[in-house]
Amino acid sequence: MISKVELVKIIESNCQDLRRNGDTKTTTFTSVYKSLMPSQQHKLEELCGTHFQKFLEDGSIISLALAYSEAEILAIDQGKKKWEIYAEAYNKLNNELKILSEKVAIATQGIPILPTIDGIVGKISHVQEYFPMTISHRLIGEFAGMGWRGKNNLIIHPKFSCAFRFVSVLTPLNFPSDPLLDQTCEDCTACFNICSFLKKQSKLNDYRENCRKYIRHLDLSADVCGKCIKACYFTSKFNESFQLTTR
């Protein structure tokens, strides 16, 4: 059985190879399971199969993060050609996370939960159809203390802002949990200033549906926009604490 220290070393070594910043945190299986909507609980049960009870009693969930580079974030909202740099980075990160999660699953006798479903934006007629299809890596990351829940509904990492992507691994191993990150966005409004859907979310039926339609309209090679991520990293109240690689 590998220790948490050894797990962190595996992630660090993979991040060095990928020349990316990354992070890993762990939380209990039970805390996440109890917080999921019933359809997602059912998905988790299916993933665990006959081992579900063992996971529920002792198991952990590992949250893995890989960050974008500063150049990849800078490309957002700079015309379609440059914006594609960000879209391609999104696809690349998902692929890197998939490979990393499979390695970590082998090392921890676990089961990877794959990154976000690709190409879904145009295949659904409303954003609410999406949520039962997947298990929320954001929720897992939040429970594992990877960051705080931002006003843009993304997880804000103390070093990467929300300029990173997640994947998760279920493991029967009982790793010590990381503490929740006790922080908020305070009075920052940088993401509201860049996105009218976020700003008017209390008046909209579901701003995420407006977001989905906008992403579809952008028609990039990934289901992304990223303007609220760029605003958070470069212009938020916390921007001086954030540090991505500059390559």
Ligand code: SF4
């Ligand atoms: S991804 Fe774009 S449209 Fe969606 S909330 Fe962020 S800035 Fe707004």
Ligand code: SF4
């Ligand atoms: S831009 Fe500011 S308000 Fe928006 S998520 Fe980032 S820190 Fe929070």
